[in-house]
Amino acid sequence: MKPDATGDTTTFWAEVERLTEAGELRRLSGVFARFVASLGDGACARSTPLLLASLVLSELEGRGHSCLMLDDLVGDPAALLGWADEDWKALAKAAKPLPRGVKGWMSQLAGCEQVWRVGDLDYDQPLVLDDTRLYLRRYWRDETLVATCVRMRAQERRDVDIEQAHTWLEALFGAQRAGESPDWQRIACAVALRGAFAIITGGPGTGKTYTVARLLALLFATAPDAARQRIALAAPTGKAAARLKQSIDKALTDLADRVGGALPLRELTARMGAARTLHSLLGARPDTRSFAHHRGNPLDVDVLIVDEASMVHLEMMASLLDALPAGATLILLGDKDQLASVEAGAVLGDLCHDAQAGRYDAETLAYVQAASGETIPAGYEGQGGPLAQQTVMLRHSRRFGGPIGKLALAVNAGDVDGAAAALRAPDAAGVLRWIDHAHQHHVIQLANEGYRPYLELLRAGSGSHANHEEWVRAVLQRFEAFRVLCAVREGEWGVEGLNEAIELRLAHAGLIVRSDWYVGRPVMVTRNDYPTGTFNGDIGLALPDPARPGSLRVWFLEGDNVRSVLATRLRHVETAYAMTVHKSQGSEFAHTVLALPKEGGAVLARELVYTGITRASRQFTLTTPAPAVLGEAILRRTHRASGLRGMIEQ
């Protein structure tokens, strides 16, 4: 069907302008739709269905979706955009005539020269129609690449000497079975051993790092060319990478004591090298989206472990898989229930669709039984695809059994009453606190108490420690013990409002002296900057430069190491007493305060609350302007449209 050539688009653009002014649309979405129109001839340029679909697609991209599902557009478009019904009706009226039903939309869009329908002649159109999903070409390409690589790698099988695997698993985990039955950690190791790809998912403290350290030892013990295996560790942020390396080193050292001389594990630890950010591993090129490593110049690795995989966005996952050499093994670790990446895609969530249910087939059941001695219970049997067979969920938390764990579980299960009861449980006093009718001053007071220890150590000066670096490390560690997390950026409950108010209060208490750069200012890097080696999300403290009295350096804590950059060299930073939950992923604070706003729209969702809670290791405080805010957030799920799962199962 050819687009309607008679359409007058004036009313449509006027309505787009009104919605943009009202804050319902980002300006970029209108600009993008105009750009798409400009690429067509007369009829295609005036096809209001195409304009409307481009507008909505761009808007959704800004909210993390990788495509527009035409079913959603036809079903409940106002809900899709989080708009009032009247706003959608006004826009749809201005865009008339619109096609009816999904089939009508498909044929209308396929008739536009700006759209490539998969299977038709491809001449690099900017939009792609794949079945009932409309994509920006870049996202379609990334999703296709991720789906193809994951499917292929998940199907690949290595030869496993079952007896040898069984013996080593007993040696690494101990003949005694822990309380958990079955032992999903052993199962994860067995499953990863037989393939080129595996996902180990689980909540905080379920032993993902503990397990992967044993997996590395198992690979080391069973690979014929173990001494030549190149192992790389990576994570989306510098901090998460340092934490991964630290935990794996510790686990391997403990393990070395257990297995004694049977395996040269210290040699393995020494050979692994530092964990790196994904950007640095792939060889990011400043000011471009491309990397030094890609299929033409693959990474030099045999085994790659990527932690905090929930933070990896679609484009990064595509780049990573593209750069992975054939024959290498990729292990993804992460918590599937955490917030998805800031950028488009919810890759780990999509890949872990079957993790909870298992859906292991007969071949997997038999293999796991033989290699690990573990029997997968009947409830986890099924006919899952290749990816389900290579995915294992760890279900027993060793660190989060107490009140924080109970609260996280209730939130994750969507149990509003359970979450409220957990927060108010008498035995949770001192660990959990809920200020349910909070005002901003409550959060400011908590920050004043929470940040005081590091500011006091700062005031005591470096003379209180053996040397300047020791002191810097101690100050950073105290700063890392407390954090205020927000759901939104703007307003009194947002990062901006709270940072300003906390800074004022600390200055008033005489703990800091405010200026552009001041001693003790916590900052977050907001853009990757290669010359200084600082990455989006890195958090540091401005402290005196021992070599240059009067000047400040920003110090970053990475594991037990500290590194610093001259403060004036950091151009893209913001104050970080309060930060978004998104940016807090991969970090843990002894006391975490989660400040929820009255109205946060779609952002205020279950995944956000769960991620905020699980950042707390010892104490968690929730503040809500009204009690109902918590329940509303727990009941709202984050949904990101993507075709990844469908493509993998094809």
Ligand SMILES: Nc1ncnc2c1ncn2[C@@H]1O[C@H](COP(=O)(O)OP(=O)(O)OP(=O)(O)O)[C@@H](O)[C@H]1O
């Ligand atoms: N099978 C086990 N036996 C004994 N201790 C264990 C076992 N599994 C995990 N642990 C311990 O539980 C703690 C949490 O494990 P680990 O750090 O591996 O969890 P994680 O899932 O990686 O956590 P996070 O998501 O916070 O990174 C560690 O102290 C670890 O040594």
